[in-house]
Amino acid sequence: MSKWIEDHLPKVVLAPSFIAVLVFVYGFLIWTAWVSLTRSRLLPKYDIEGVIQYKRLFAAPRWDVAMNNLFLFGALFIVISMVLGLLLAILLDQNIRTEGAIRTIYLYPMALSMIVTGTAWKWILNPGLGIEAMVRSWGFENFRFDWLVNPDMAIYTIVLAAIWQSSGFVMALFLAGLRSVDTEIIRAAQVDGIPTWRVYSAIIIPSMAPIFLSAFIVLAHLAIKSFDLVIALTGGGPGFATDLPATYMYAMAFSRGDIGQAASSAMIMMGVVFTIVVPYLYSELRAKND
């Protein structure tokens, strides 16, 4: 008996967590998928009706805006964060004496809640008293910086704040990557008289491909899940100009009482994450098992 317990204890210990994940991740996923195929409104219904919710979703102009915003925001956020992060990492890699302090400054936004970030930028960007007012007070009376309240430009304020929050983190990732490159290869290149910029472009950066992938995955994941920042910075407005799928889903679920729409939009988000993360996880796990 005690041997049975001893032999099975590892499974017994892992079981609650596994069951929890099974139920609360996969079970709930299936529940949401199921409900997305019903006519659920205020209360969930369980009779499958096909893809009507998805038809409604794709016919909704607000969802259209949300998806367009996601791709615009996602693309800008990912590209600029990566470029900026890489640039800062390379600059910091040049034997900077105050590297530790600078790194700390670049990275601290990552410790903040998106709500705090949103609150701060909302204040800085507000046209009445923020940057616009400041520049005007310097004598540029016609200076305009009203992105926050301009429906065409508001999405870029989200990009700006998101980059501010995350680019330091990308920098830290890349810096770790730069430091992990075999120094003998770099020495060999130096002995060969290869200029510094070529060493970076031809040797170091190509060898960091896995880190680019990781950074991309993390940033893409952040972009898709972005919710708090939008709520705090623009509240999805002006109008629905800065809606993202995450805010759309939340609005449907908790203020519009449209469970069917909430479920179907959540499933679309799931699909986007799935197409990005699954190939990555698969390759990572495979590499581990080899």
Added chain:
Amino acid sequence: MAPILDIKNLTKNYGSVEILKDINVAIDQGDFLVLVGPSGCGKSTLLNCIAGLEPISGGSLHIGGQDMTDVSPKDRDIAMVFQSYALYPTMSVAKNITFGMKVRGVDAATQASKLATVAKQLQIEKLLDRRPGQLSGGQRQRVAMGRALVRDPKLFLFDEPLSNLDAKLRVEMRTEIKELHQRLGASMVYVTHDQIEAMTLATKIVVMKGGVIQQVGTPSEIYNRPANLFVADFMGNPAMNLIPAKARSDAAGTRIEIARRDSAPIVLTDSQNRNLPEDVVLGVRPEDIAEPGARAAANAQEADCLVDIVEPAGADTYVVMQLGGKHVTARLHAETDATPGKAQRLAFDLGKVSYFAPDTGQRLN
């Protein structure tokens, strides 16, 4: 008396992959069994099976006459020394050694006295308060031995315990382990890929390859009468010369013909009728090819051979020739006048040779 360790028809599979196939080994009290083979041959898996750290898929395993097939490691009355020593990094040396006793609920006084005895025996008294991280490789090795010794088990298991040491220390520790074995009269099972360790330590050797036992025997049996080409090649350094040859047997004995580059074949005559097939592989240890009269030989047959390379090795000089399309090494005196490119008269001791079938690799004589 029942064997101290008795393994019958043991098999081990991982999924559909057979790691160990039909293993049968038994040793008596006081034996020093060495499991030797190239990496991946299953020797460590077998040791883990003996320890109970890996479940076996078939067969049975008795230790001290008791069926231990399904018993957990702690109840097998064994102690084990690992390749990486596996010292508990956060515990002091003393705690490392007494941890097992503590787990078993041995009282503190007994723990202390046993610790003192073992520490004295291994001369690690001064290290007892240190952490493993503060010890040298050799010291860690001793602590790992101490952890095993303090158990006073029926069976000691060693998993390549010397392979992380540098060459000099390895030889020293080898001698110490041998001395320990002789002093304690304990039964030991020892895994290594180093055939010299196997030869020097063992009272009984098991040579393994691909999960199959190739040969079981005393060091001298394994060395002098290898059961097949694999054992012949694996055991001994420099390796046994394995020379393709033509054999013809009749009442007068056996004529062995070895092809040579650029000249007529060497013909050697084995005085016995060995009943050999026409194609054989002749196995000759380097020390059984020497200058005429240099060593006592039962049946020395002389021939002139063209020397390719001369390798002085201090006590001996190795001479490499080409016979039967293979490099053949002879072990000559240090002061030999053999010169590359010149012929050298050599005596082949046919009383000590092995014959193998080229197709199956099995021993023929």
Added chain:
Amino acid sequence: MTDFSMTPAHSRQQTRWGKIALRWLLYLILGVFAVYYLMPLFVMVTTSLKSLEEIRTGNLVALPRDVTLDAWKTAWSGACTGIQCDGVRPYFWNSVLIAVPAVAISTLLGALNGYVVAHWRFRGANVIFALMLFGCFIPFQVVLLPMARLLGLMGIAGTIPGLIFVHVIYGLGFTTLFFRNYYVTIPAELTKAAKVDGAGFLRIFWSIFLPLSLPIIVVTVIWQFTQIWNDFLFGVSFSQAGTQPITVALNNIVNSTTGVKEYNVDMAAAIIAALPTLLVYVVAGKYFIRGLTAGSVKG
């Protein structure tokens, strides 16, 4: 560390001046970015110390003329989140009450899970780990609706235990991953030696693994604390008036439409909400970064 100070020695004088100029440029660029990253924090702090009058008439980046802590007092105990005007104080404690148990439970479970996955492999352990790992990546939107219903059924909807439960469940994947990645670097022979010594599953964990785990415990605790403290989605979805975490309260204060817009109070409240995680970052930045990179690089 890459050192590119060596250059071919042609025209030494020229390259020396060039190098010094380049060096200055480098520091200048780094400095500009430092200003970019620090500016919002600076504006938050200065704004929180100004009076509303000064904010209206003064400059965004100017230092406060008369430093006043009124905004901080209001933010802590008087600001309105909708109807209630108790400041962020009760919500700050809500966040503490949620974060502390949730961090402790998820870290402990993660340690045990990681220990099993790394050292007590059994058939299917890999699949279980992969499934748990994937759980880290789902967008939480797909679980919001059923979780809201389940919390209702369990009778812990809108309660702090409910939020603790949610954070533990969805933190497990990461904590397990952290400990698993740390424990796989501990040699399997250590477990074997302990088994031969007679120690069992829990004994080995307690006597051998746990004493080795301090660094990864710190990393995991920091990671979980930051995640849970900064969470907004679960907080806003599964809390009700009185149990809201500070992020939700902050958002309500900032977006409350009643009365005069008090930017200084908003900023003070935002800093209060940010202080615990900022403090962790400043005190244990090394572990914070390790957690970030571990959570993203290692799959």
